[in-house]
Amino acid sequence: MNVLVWFRNDLRVTDHPALARADGPALPLVIVDPAEWADPARSGRQWAFRAECLQDLREALAALGAPLALRVGDPLTVLETLCRLHRIGRILCIEDPACHALDRRAQAWAAAAGVEFTALAPGPGAPATLTPLPGVEPGPIPPARALRIAEDRCPHRQPGGRMQGRLLLQSFLERRGEHYRDGRDRPLGAERICSRLSPHLATGTLSRVEVRAAVTARMEEAGPDWTRSLGAFRAALAQADVARGAVCPPAAPEGAAPPEDIFARMKDGIASGAARREALRLGETGLPFVDAAARALSATGWLPARMRGLLVSAAMHHLRLCERTAGVVIAAGLTDHAPAVHWARVRRAARARPVDPLGLAAALDPEGAFTRRWLPELADVPDLFLQAPWRWEGARQLLGRRYPEPLVDPATAIREARRRLVLSMPDRLEPSDMRAVRGTRGRRGTDPGQLYLDL
Numbered sequence: 001m002n003v004l005v006w007f008r009n010d011l012r013v014t015d016h017p018a019l020a021r022a023d024g025p026a027l028p029l030v031i032v033d034p035a036e037w038a039d040p041a042r043s044g045r046q047w048a049f050r051a052e053c054l055q056d057l058r059e060a061l062a063a064l065g066a067p068l069a070l071r072v073g074d075p076l077t078v079l080e081t082l083c084r085l086h087r088i089g090r091i092l093c094i095e096d097p098a099c100h101a102l103d104r105r106a107q108a109w110a111a112a113a114g115v116e117f118t119a120l121a122p123g124p125g126a127p128a129t130l131t132p133l134p135g136v137e138p139g140p141i142p143p144a145r146a147l148r149i150a151e152d153r154c155p156h157r158q159p160g161g162r163m164q165g166r167l168l169l170q171s172f173l174e175r176r177g178e179h180y181r182d183g184r185d186r187p188l189g190a191e192r193i194c195s196r197l198s199p200h201l202a203t204g205t206l207s208r209v210e211v212r213a214a215v216t217a218r219m220e221e222a223g224p225d226w227t228r229s230l231g232a233f234r235a236a237l238a239q240a241d242v243a244r245g246a247v248c249p250p251a252a253p254e255g256a257a258p259p260e261d262i263f264a265r266m267k268d269g270i271a272s273g274a275a276r277r278e279a280l281r282l283g284e285t286g287l288p289f290v291d292a293a294a295r296a297l298s299a300t301g302w303l304p305a306r307m308r309g310l311l312v313s314a315a316m317h318h319l320r321l322c323e324r325t326a327g328v329v330i331a332a333g334l335t336d337h338a339p340a341v342h343w344a345r346v347r348r349a350a351r352a353r354p355v356d357p358l359g360l361a362a363a364l365d366p367e368g369a370f371t372r373r374w375l376p377e378l379a380d381v382p383d384l385f386l387q388a389p390w391r392w393e394g395a396r397q398l399l400g401r402r403y404p405e406p407l408v409d410p411a412t413a414i415r416e417a418r419r420r421l422v423l424s425m426p427d428r429l430e431p432s433d434m435r436a437v438r439g440t441r442g443r444r445g446t447d448p449g450q451l452y453l454d455l
Helices: 044-064 075-086 097-113 162-174 176-183 198-203 208-221 224-243 273-282 288-300 305-318 323-333 339-350 357-364 369-374 410-424 431-438
Strands: 002-007 026-032 069-072 088-094 116-120
Touching: 002 075, 026 044, 026 075, 044 162, 044 198, 069 075, 075 088, 075 097, 088 097, 097 116, 097 339, 162 176, 162 198, 162 208, 176 224, 208 224, 273 288, 273 305, 273 323, 288 305, 288 323, 288 357, 288 369, 305 323, 305 339, 305 357, 305 410, 323 339
Parallel strands: 002 026, 002 088, 026 069, 088 116
Antiparallel strands: none
């Protein structure tokens, strides 16, 4: 029986039970859905990473004897066409929470068409060789412009491909991960201490099975510092697994009115939602720690969990962007964007007490090294006023010229956000959340938790 193996977010040939069960002439297939990549939460950096992973997968499959076919279009239309042209009797894939709705549609179509459709649980399995299905045109990996994805400069983006993921895993377990538990939140050190495996887990060039197995094996031989750090890493990986089952929220209705603005009122008027969104994207909100995080994200495609939490919270609670708008701006900057994980975090932040940028900067960047790295225009600002330059006596020569005036007053924004949470969402808050909101008067807001797939 001719078998079609459908790759989604599992771009590898090892730990791939669907590929291992292809016992007849096989057609390995990737479908690029233009509708998915038209989502504003998608970006050029994400496609560039995935395209490199696809090229790596194509080479690995060619070595097994069955080259990868790639098609662009609606998934069901592509499946129907290929099954008819090549007499496919069975479709195999790996279960993916992000694809549940699509799988239900595919199963209904396959049942009507007389094609067996099986989604297998993730697990071990790898074929030694494959028997190719003859007469299949591989098809090119499309460039970003062919998918109408805007140009997206990310000078320090991680490269894609399974080999890159394996090298990161090896270096994390051998050298970089010893201080993960204590250093993962520090914005400067985290980029070296964290595993940086998140984009590889999002695209599936590495399987969670092999990562967990490698971490467990390392813990069995490691000392106490390693054991504590790798235990924290394994817990974060488990959180990501739970979050992957979440359902992404629908897109905002066309032409929907923005929420009432209560934070961005200035003496000269109200900054529009579009202006606030663009200020966040460019790192020009006038809140230094927020801007440093936004610029780091733009340049690298990655941030540690606490910094992502800061951006999400500031976007909604300080700049008063709606969940969808805030989530889209930040998601587009993430090379490791995993929709279910990301939107679960955005929803959680929307109901949590706001993060205080000044307080978080004091905790994570007390010497201002991270802030100064990404905001060179603040070089002349004394350390005491770095996170609040509007309090500095030289602010008149700086703000509105080399660096923007703050769009909001942080203290007022946090106070109004707490009031809004209590007044507008009491039925949606858990009792512990209500106590947290009521109990934050006079205290600095904290990040509500791990952003899962930052690893």
